[in-house]
Amino acid sequence: xxxxxxxxxxxxxxxxxxxxxxxxxxxxxxxxxxxxxxxxxxxxxxxxxxxxxxxxxxxxxxxxxxxxxxxxxxxxxxxxxxxxxxxxxxxxxxxxxxxxxxxxxxxxxxxxxxxxxxxxxxxxxxxxxxxxxxxxxxxxxxxxxxxxxxxxxxxxxxxxxxxxxxxxxxxxxxxxxxxxxxxxxxxxxxxxxxxxxxxxxxxxxxxxxxxxxxxxxxxxxxxxxxxx
Amino acid sequence: xxxxxxxxxxxxxxxxxxxxxxxxxxxxxxxxxxxxxxxxxxxxxxxxxxxxxxxxxxxxxxxxxxxxxxxxxxxxxxxxxxxxxxxxxxxxxxxxxxxxxxxxxxxxxxxxxxxxxxxxxxxxxxxxxxxxxxxxxxxxxxxxxxxxxxxxxxxxxxxxxxxxxxxxxxxxxxxxxxxxxxxxxxxxxxxxxxxxxxxxxxxxxxxxxxxxxxxxxxxxxxxxxxxxxxxxxxxxxxxxxxxxxxxxxxxxxxxxxxxxxxxxxxxxxxxxxxxxxxxxxxxxxxxxxxxxxxxxxxxxxxxxxxxxxxxxxxxxxxxxxxxxxxxxxxxxxxxxxxxxxxxxxxxxxxxxxxxxxxxxxxxxxxxxxxxxxxxxxxxx
Ligand SMILES: Nc1ncnc2c1ncn2[C@@H]1O[C@H](COP(=O)(O)OP(=O)(O)OP(=O)(O)O)[C@@H](O)[C@H]1O
Ligand SMILES: [Mg+2]
Numbered sequence: 154x155x156x157x158x159x160x161x162x163x164x165x166x167x168x169x170x171x172x173x174x175x176x177x178x179x180x181x182x183x184x185x186x187x188x189x190x191x192x193x194x195x196x197x198x199x200x201x202x203x204x205x206x207x208x209x210x211x212x213x214x215x216x217x218x219x220x221x222x223x224x225x226x227x228x229x230x231x232x233x234x235x236x237x238x239x240x241x242x243x244x245x246x247x248x249x250x251x252x253x254x255x256x257x258x259x260x261x262x263x264x265x266x267x268x269x270x271x272x273x274x275x276x277x278x279x280x281x282x283x284x285x286x287x288x289x290x291x292x293x294x295x296x297x298x299x300x301x302x303x304x305x306x307x308x309x310x311x312x313x314x315x316x317x318x319x320x321x322x323x324x325x326x327x328x329x330x331x332x333x334x335x336x337x338x339x340x341x342x343x344x345x346x347x348x349x350x351x352x353x354x355x356x357x358x359x360x361x362x363x364x365x366x367x368x369x370x371x372x373x374x375x376x377x378x379x380x381x
Numbered sequence: 382x383x384x385x386x387x388x389x390x391x392x393x394x395x396x397x398x399x400x401x402x403x404x405x406x407x408x409x410x411x412x413x414x415x416x417x418x419x420x421x422x423x424x425x426x427x428x429x430x431x432x433x434x435x436x437x438x439x440x441x442x443x444x445x446x447x448x449x450x451x452x453x454x455x456x457x458x459x460x461x462x463x464x465x466x467x468x469x470x471x472x473x474x475x476x477x478x479x480x481x482x483x484x485x486x487x488x489x490x491x492x493x494x495x496x497x498x499x500x501x502x503x504x505x506x507x508x509x510x511x512x513x514x515x516x517x518x519x520x521x522x523x524x525x526x527x528x529x530x531x532x533x534x535x536x537x538x539x540x541x542x543x544x545x546x547x548x549x550x551x552x553x554x555x556x557x558x559x560x561x562x563x564x565x566x567x568x569x570x571x572x573x574x575x576x577x578x579x580x581x582x583x584x585x586x587x588x589x590x591x592x593x594x595x596x597x598x599x600x601x602x603x604x605x606x607x608x609x610x611x612x613x614x615x616x617x618x619x620x621x622x623x624x625x626x627x628x629x630x631x632x633x634x635x636x637x638x639x640x641x642x643x644x645x646x647x648x649x650x651x652x653x654x655x656x657x658x659x660x661x662x663x664x665x666x667x668x669x670x671x672x673x674x675x676x677x678x679x680x681x682x683x684x685x686x687x688x689x690x691x692x693x694x695x696x697x698x699x700x701x702x703x704x705x706x707x708x709x710x711x712x713x714x715x716x717x718x719x720x721x722x723x724x725x726x727x728x729x730x731x732x733x734x735x736x737x738x739x740x741x742x743x744x745x746x747x748x749x750x751x752x753x754x755x756x757x758x759x760x761x
Contacts, residue, residue, distance in 0.1 A: 234676075235674075
């Protein structure tokens with residue numbers, strides 16, 4: 154299969170009182186449908202890299218190709234659309250909208266895309282609730298769920314638009330080991346069923362070793378790249 | 382529409398804050414409506430008091446002290462001018478009145494064709510005792526004079542004219558214009574009586590009329606002048622005789638605009654700052670919405686809709702409150718101001734609230750554009 158994501162010579166410098174160069178020329182490509190993990194010490198630049206991949210941040214130098222498109226040539230509107238259609242985000246914190254119910258949060262990406270919520274999309278959202286195991290609390294306000302339920306709800310939301318890529322930055326950082334295991338097997342299921350590409354940043358080596366590929370970042374460079 | 386739904390949800394999920402802002406707007410707008418309506422009513426009352434029972438346009442003989450003798454044809458000409466109504470004539474002369482107990486007071490005897498003049502002066506309904514003069518030689522005397530000189534119906538008054546001639550008239554009734562100077566100064570009679578007192582033939586001293594729009598009485602007066610096209614008469618209107626009043630009204634209007642301006646500024650600043658705070662409050666939500674691909678237009682609209690709704694709710698409340706306060710104040714204080722409700726102004730105030738708060742919400746809307754989702758995501 155082809156590459157759904159390509160990074161070419163990515164450099165990132167944070168400009169400030171002291172300029173900090175965080176990424177020093179990263180070249181990576183991710184195959185469609187692959188399940189990848191990114192590991193590395195705290196401060197090595199993992200989140201910075203993931204945000205650049207997700208077009209939330211811009212590299213100081215280098216190019217990001219998402220689904221074959223050069224994102225440096227895209228305007229704000231196009232990038233927003235790309236993120237909405239092609240990328241799903243899962244962060245360490247769930248970032249559910251507290252004003253809405255779990256189900257409404259899951260439907261949010263569809264609504265952002267401008268599509269109407271009809272019976273079919275609603276059924277799909279319910280299905281996702283089922284998949285991540287929050288059916289019982291789907292009509293709860295998002296603040297009225299447990300931490301694990303909230304994170305699973307955020308995952309369902311990331312899956313709603315059937316994005317080609319899921320970017321997850323320490324998605325289980327706040328969860329206990331049982332819930333963590335559940336969530337990874339959920340990721341694996343989705344990866345197998347929908348051929349969604351996963352890129353997961355984690356501290357946890359054991360989790361990383363479950364992935365098809367481990368990329369280790371050290372001091373802003375690719376230190377290890379192991380495919381299995 | 383997503384932005385609309387999010388805006389509504391943001392508003393309903395922090396009800397106390399929403400109600401607080403709406404009330405703030407409402408208070409501002411109610412002050413605006415109350416003060417504005419009060420000033421409009423004051424002005425209307427003032428204008429009404431000044432010209433309600435007075436001619437708006439008066440046609441007089443060009444030479445002082447002379448009378449208009451060929452007045453009949455003028456009437457028809459004047460009645461043909463648009464906006465003119467209640468055209469009537471009067472013949473007035475200064476006299477001394479001698480009472481039965483031999484006391485004397487000065488008066489202006491005014492002869493009217495009473496039925497016609499009612500359109501302006503409403504004389505018939507001002508008679509509280511007796512009847513209008515229906516035969517020559519009868520007069521009406523004002524309230525203050527009746528009380529002062531102990532007069533009653535049927536009493537004879539001796540009238541001394543400017544030329545020295547003395548004639549008798551009989552009192553047929555008493556009037557009260559609720560204005561002391563008129564009650565004391567006027568003796569009202571019919572045209573025929575005054576014509577025979579003066580012995581100048583079929584003359585009048587003035588042709589008087591009212592107009593539909595008193596504030597354009599000057600331009601209507603010009604039309605009247607043009608229609609008559611005679612240099613034997615001059616045409617005057619109430620505006621030239623009341624420049625001070627008009628100046629005062631204009632000044633009052635100005636101060637009313639000032640108040641309204643500052644109220645709107647206050648509403649504007651309140652909304653802009655409160656919604657700007659709400660951008661910060663909702664930065665997490667905005668950050669994730671942006672990560673999920675919400676566009677700049679959508680995120681701006683979230684705040685504009687909030688502004689719009691707050692304006693609509695606050696404006697409606699404010700209009701209701703201001704109107705209620707005004708009616709309560711006017712009715713409750715049973716003041717001499719008669720309420721004049723200018724719905725155009727009131728609805729305009731409500732619309733202004735909506736416009737001000739929507740425009741004010743553009744400030745937070747723009748602020749929301751600068752919010753970078755990474756900031757939110759990095760800082761948890
Ligand atoms: N906005 C910023 N301005 C300046 N420096 C920054 C900024 N954001 C991150 N950095 C620096 O960039 C480096 C990499 O940060 P990054 O968040 O990518 O690390 P990370 O690998 O995700 O670490 P962790 O495992 O702790 O999440 C760090 O040294 C951090 O201090
Ligand atoms: Mg990180």
